[in-house]
Amino acid sequence: MPRTDDAFVKFSSVQKTYDGQTLVVKNLNLDIARGEFLTMLGPSGSGKTTTLMMLAGFEVPTHGTILLGGIPIDKMPPHKRDIGMVFQSYALFPHMTVEENLAFPLKVRNLARADIGTRIKRALDMVRLGAYGTRRPGQLSGGQQQRVALARALIFDPKLVLMDEPLGALDKQLREQMQLEIKHIHEGLDITVVYVTHDQGEALTMSDRIAVFNDGVIQQLAAPAELYERPQNAFVAQFIGENNRLQGRVVAMNGGTCKVEIAGAGNVEALAINVEAVGRPTVLSLRPERVKLNPTPGSLPNIFAAEVAEVIYLGDHVRARVSVCGRDDFVVKLPNSECVVQIEAGSAITIGWKTEDCRALDAL
Numbered sequence: 001m002p003r004t005d006d007a008f009v010k011f012s013s014v015q016k017t018y019d020g021q022t023l024v025v026k027n028l029n030l031d032i033a034r035g036e037f038l039t040m041l042g043p044s045g046s047g048k049t050t051t052l053m054m055l056a057g058f059e060v061p062t063h064g065t066i067l068l069g070g071i072p073i074d075k076m077p078p079h080k081r082d083i084g085m086v087f088q089s090y091a092l093f094p095h096m097t098v099e100e101n102l103a104f105p106l107k108v109r110n111l112a113r114a115d116i117g118t119r120i121k122r123a124l125d126m127v128r129l130g131a132y133g134t135r136r137p138g139q140l141s142g143g144q145q146q147r148v149a150l151a152r153a154l155i156f157d158p159k160l161v162l163m164d165e166p167l168g169a170l171d172k173q174l175r176e177q178m179q180l181e182i183k184h185i186h187e188g189l190d191i192t193v194v195y196v197t198h199d200q201g202e203a204l205t206m207s208d209r210i211a212v213f214n215d216g217v218i219q220q221l222a223a224p225a226e227l228y229e230r231p232q233n234a235f236v237a238q239f240i241g242e243n244n245r246l247q248g249r250v251v252a253m254n255g256g257t258c259k260v261e262i263a264g265a266g267n268v269e270a271l272a273i274n275v276e277a278v279g280r281p282t283v284l285s286l287r288p289e290r291v292k293l294n295p296t297p298g299s300l301p302n303i304f305a306a307e308v309a310e311v312i313y314l315g316d317h318v319r320a321r322v323s324v325c326g327r328d329d330f331v332v333k334l335p336n337s338e339c340v341v342q343i344e345a346g347s348a349i350t351i352g353w354k355t356e357d358c359r360a361l362d363a364l
Contacts, residue, residue, distance in 0.1 A: 008034035014064035026216040039203040042213030084153030084161040092137040099133040123151040237285035246284040265325040270358040281363040288333040290357035300352035
């Protein structure tokens with residue numbers, strides 16, 4: 001993984017407003033390492049795309065500085081930043097062949113004809129489209145067009161490649177295939193990539209680190225496993241992967257753990273991650289795959305009676321929706337191999353979980 005102390009891209013106290021009142025990006029400080037694949041993830045309106053557009057040069061920061069390779073680029077026009085761009089819409093010239101589309105950014109940079117030919121062949125081979133150079137974009141599938149767009153962004157050896165929802169127009173299977181292709185190309189070329197998406201599965205699959213945006217602020221910046229396993233607030237826990245939420249009140253604190261009272265259901269022991277004090281409300285976060293079905297009494301600190309509302313068979317695992325602790329949308333995921341005991345809608349069961357798998361977070 002790239003060193004994060006080697007800041008190739010640096011946002012320093014960057015803010016952006018369009019109307020002079022509402023900040024779309026709020027005091028952003030972010031370092032991106034050379035060779036890193038960093039994904040900006042968040043819902044619509046969270047500030048992630050605006051941040052990317054400021055880095056590309058299509059938007060100007062209202063306040064703060066953006067550095068690329070140690071050089072301020074706030075007032076530098078986009079074409080002088082030496083940045084490759086890949087858009088969801090592909091942005092290919094429909095009247096040009098694939099080779100002509102790839103040649104365009106090289107001709108703009110006045111490269112020699114022999115060098116252009118060599119680079120086109122290398123780029124087409126990289127995206128496995130060597131036999132498609134004479135076709136026009138309209139004669140290609142969506143996935144092939146996206147490969148051409150990727151090759152065009154990489155063909156002039158840019159310092160940095162920015163990708164704005166590049167796979168959003170593809171179907172699920174092709175999108176997952178392209179995720180791995182882009183990841184492997186990044187690893188092979190050792191380029192720096194900043195990627196924007198609202199798809200958390202995509203971000204988890206491809207990234208070295210993920211910056212989770214909401215309301216113009218990075219809520220958490222971490223590696224994929226860290227984000228999923230150890231979310232620092234309720235927004236991140238809910239946005240990254242499936243998550244059970246139980247609302248309660250802190251009744252006791254004991255170092256790194258706490259006891260939370262769930263109205264009408266009893267107390268839950270949890271890790272005290274982001275809680276204010278005894279007596280304050282909190283949200284418990286628990287991943288569905290961490291929940292145990294019918295645990296032996298006394299084997300877990302948190303065991304509750306539940307009723308199965310729905311069972312869905314999904315091949316490699318079973319997903320059960322249960323009513324427990326005052327909620328009827330609590331989800332349990334069980335690997336198919338562990339479903340020794342048959343469960344069905346309407347049956348009474350017990351469920352349980354470890355203290356370390358339950359995180360007490362800020363109450364949104």
